[in-house]
Amino acid sequence: xxxxxxxxxxxxxxxxxxxxxxxxxxxxxxxxxxxxxxxxxxxxxxxxxxxxxxxxxxxxxxxxxxxxxxxxxxxxxxxxxxxxxxxxxxxxxxxxxxxxxxxxxxxxxxxxxxxxxxxxxxxxxxxxxxxxxxxxxxxxxxxxxx
Numbered sequence: 001x002x003x004x005x006x007x008x009x010x011x012x013x014x015x016x017x018x019x020x021x022x023x024x025x026x027x028x029x030x031x032x033x034x035x036x037x038x039x040x041x042x043x044x045x046x047x048x049x050x051x052x053x054x055x056x057x058x059x060x061x062x063x064x065x066x067x068x069x070x071x072x073x074x075x076x077x078x079x080x081x082x083x084x085x086x087x088x089x090x091x092x093x094x095x096x097x098x099x100x101x102x103x104x105x106x107x108x109x110x111x112x113x114x115x116x117x118x119x120x121x122x123x124x125x126x127x128x129x130x131x132x133x134x135x136x137x138x139x140x141x142x143x144x145x146x
Contacts, residue, residue, distance in 0.1 A: 005103055009055070009138055026052050027133045028126065029072075029114040030107045031084070031097075039098050040087070045072060045080040045113060056107035058134050059096040061143040071112040074119055084113070092143045099141065109133055 032046040069090040072080050086094065093110060100108045111130070116122040134140055 001099075002103055005139060024053055024055065024136045024138075025050065026054055026056060026107060027109055027114065027129065027136075030056055030109050031113060033097055033101055033106055033108055035106060036101070039101075042083045042086050043097060043108075044083050045077070046107075047081065054107055055105050055138045056109055056136075057096075057100045057103070057105050058137040058140040059093070059108065059110045059143065060134070060140055061092055061096075061110070061112075062145060071117045072114070073117055077116055080113065096141050096143070103139070105138065109137065 026046075026048045028047065030046050030048065032044050034041060034043065070084075070088055070093070086097065089097065093113075096108060096110065115126045
């Protein structure tokens with residue numbers, strides 16, 4: 001997977017930014033996994049400036065019939081900007097974080113955590129951008145079931 005992603009990012013400018021200088025603008029909110037490669041390290045929700053660029057991965061996942069176990073809301077958004085405990089993440093999210101780190105990518109976009117779920121105004125701003133969020137990612141992970 002590392003080799004395929006590296007080849008794609010180096011040779012296919014329509015898939016990824018060519019070379020080592022990513023020029024894709026990050027989404028309005030993104031999970032910062034840090035520069036560490038250790039599993040179980042906490043993450044945080046980043047609100048980058050409009051010109052903040054980098055490579056990121058998206059997770060496409062099924063919420064299930066009971067909804068998502070962890071999501072960003074108006075109550076916890078500020079806390080998530082400081083820290084999201086790795087141990088609080090559902091297993092699917094933990095696996096996505098670990099795989100993203102393993103691939104050497106610092107940022108991960110997960111809708112449940114990157115869109116404020118109980119804020120209608122945020123949904124109205126963010127939902128129209130979802131197609132470009134997925135299109136601009138260097139890779140989309142898919143979790144069909146958990």
